[in-house]
Amino acid sequence: MQLGQLNWLDYVIIGIIAISVLISLVRGFVREALSLITWAVAFLVAFNFSHDLSLLFSGHIKSASASYALAFAILFLVTLLIGAVVNYLLSTLVKKTGLSGTDRVFGMILGGVRGVLVVAVLILLAGFTTLPKETAWQHSVLLPHFQSCVTWLEQFIPDALDFITGQ
Template sequence: MIWVDYAILAIIGLSALISIWRGLIREVLSLLAWILAILVAVTFMRPLADLLTPYISVPSARLIIAFMALFIATLLCGALINFIIGKLVMSSGLSGTDRVLGIVFGTARGALVVGVLVLMARLTPLPQDPWWEQSVLLGRFEAMALWLRSYLPPEVAAYFTF
């Protein structure tokens, strides 16, 4: 194993550690809050930007401020809900099970992050470096990156060569 293999293990291990500390329910709720924040911001930024017209004259600034306000407000609401549900889980006695399942979630998330990083590395000359071929783990994550590429729109997937 070489340095990149240790970096891959560190990413997956750190993700698993964070998830064991927070637990599955809080991790899933956090992920859902991020997804919802993006959806809310993208869906409602134009109507909010229109309401900001009397106060902000630059259209691009209105859109950015509207997006950020909606995104942050939704994340804060999600964090509050996450906090309350997290306290309920702790008091219910499910925290041990929640944390063990959190390890599984965190490990999967870490592996997915590595897969996305390997996919993004395909846009660079990194895969031609000698250490890429010497890595024990990169080959497995290239298979994951290839699988991830199959879910991209064809015009985007064409940029990623394998």
């Protein structure tokens, strides 16, 4: 692969991964991992308990969907806030123990993995559009290297749809 063979799509892929790696290098593994876990937990808490909390709002809000949305937002944001406090405390502990160099190296690795997954998800979603028919897509040097990751992600689509629809 030569640099001259890359097209704009390849540069976007490189940019997404590089930005993810740099952010994780600056933030470190502990902060990045806890952030990802916090977002996932916040979604799960909000998804699983919004209905129960929305019942408390039913006397004040006429629309069931509005009370559900408010409950979801409250649970999501409160969970994110709690996660941010825990993240701050653990990150401070890592700095005080002198592991910040190691933390940053592992953060870079996590950032690279996250960048690859973000690119794979974007490729998967772009597959539902007309973008794969574009010349840049067909002549991309890097795109074929992500196909196995996209194929791996595709197996989760039915389960994810069942989870979202509650079936």
